[in-house]
Structures are given as structure tokens and as C-alpha cells.
Amino acid sequence: MANLAATYRNQGRWEEAETLEVQVMETRKTKLGADHPSTLTSMANLAATYRNQGRWEEAETLEVQVMETRKTKLGADHPDTLTSIANLASTYMNQGRWEEAETLEVQVMETRKTKLGADHPDTLTSMNNLAHT
Structure with missing residues (x-):
């Protein structure tokens, strides 16, 4: 699902990418935890989709979360x-x-x-x- 979302993102198909990215992120949060590296990657991917659309506040919120968690964990x-x-x-x-x-x-x-x-x-x-x- 994440790979398909990346394909959509690369094609500029933002809504389709976002739908899959949210699903991947939420599933990873549930199954792996909010601070798991794969969860953080999915959050960063969703932030990239927001950034590409000029949805700055949504992108920034996720990027700060990812950055702070990675600082703490890594x-x-x-x-x-x-x-x-x-x-x-x-x-x-x-x-x-x-x-x-x-x-x-x-x-x-x-x-x-x-x-x-x-x-x-x-x-x-x-x-x-x-x-x-």
C-alpha cells in the first residue's frame, strides 16, 4: 500500500496518495506503535504529500512529530x-x-x-x- 501511495504521489495524484498514506500510517501506529521507524516513515510520506500540495500546517505538524521522535529514539x-x-x-x-x-x-x-x-x-x-x- 505504501508503494502504491508513493506511485500516486509521484504522479501528483494527491487524494489517492493521501488516502493510502493515512491508512498505512494508522495501521502501523496500531500494529507497531507510534514511535516505530516504519510508522515514522509513513508519517513522513504523508507530510510530503501535504507539502507537495502546499498544505503547510499539516505537513509541519507531522514533520515536527517525526523529527522529535527520531531525535529521542535515534x-x-x-x-x-x-x-x-x-x-x-x-x-x-x-x-x-x-x-x-x-x-x-x-x-x-x-x-x-x-x-x-x-x-x-x-x-x-x-x-x-x-x-x-
């Missing part, structure tokens, strides 16, 4: 946590919330530089995101 410098922070920064950037986006993007970039090196593709992506903002 640590602030875990790759999944950093991706969550970058996603939230993207939501801020798309709203013109430049300072908030910049703060998060600098954090992601600096952590990736330290953990992965300055020439790692993820670090370079972070640098590009910051430059874009």
Missing part, C-alpha cells in the same frame, strides 16, 4: 533524524520562513560534514539546500 545526528530536519526546513523554505529554514539547514549541513565528510553526497545536498534558501 539521536540528533542519525541520518534519518537529519532527513527529518531537512524536510521540515523545506516546508519552512516553501513558506518563505527563511530564517527558520536556514537554521535547520545549517544544523543538518554541519552535522553531515562532521559525520560523513565535506564531500559526501548527503553533505553536498545539504549545502545545496542551504544555498537555495
Whole structure:
């Protein structure tokens, strides 16, 4: 179901993607728990669907939940946590919330530089995101 939802999201079929993503998220919450990595991934996917539609508040609410839970469960410098922070920064950037986006993007970039090196593709992506903002 999650894969089909991703296909719909990639095609811009937002309502169909959202319907499946909500179902996957709720089922994973029930079966695996709210803080399970798969549940968090499904929440992030739903947030991406909201972000792609300009539904900023809904995207932000989920992204903050995912980010905070990953910080607690995985640590602030875990790759999944950093991706969550970058996603939230993207939501801020798309709203013109430049300072908030910049703060998060600098954090992601600096952590990736330290953990992965300055020439790692993820670090370079972070640098590009910051430059874009």
C-alpha cells in the first residue's frame, strides 16, 4: 500500500496518495506503535504529500512529530533524524520562513560534514539546500 501511495504521489495524484498514506500510517501506529521507524516513515510520506500540495500546517505538524521522535529514539545526528530536519526546513523554505529554514539547514549541513565528510553526497545536498534558501 505504501508503494502504491508513493506511485500516486509521484504522479501528483494527491487524494489517492493521501488516502493510502493515512491508512498505512494508522495501521502501523496500531500494529507497531507510534514511535516505530516504519510508522515514522509513513508519517513522513504523508507530510510530503501535504507539502507537495502546499498544505503547510499539516505537513509541519507531522514533520515536527517525526523529527522529535527520531531525535529521542535515534539521536540528533542519525541520518534519518537529519532527513527529518531537512524536510521540515523545506516546508519552512516553501513558506518563505527563511530564517527558520536556514537554521535547520545549517544544523543538518554541519552535522553531515562532521559525520560523513565535506564531500559526501548527503553533505553536498545539504549545502545545496542551504544555498537555495
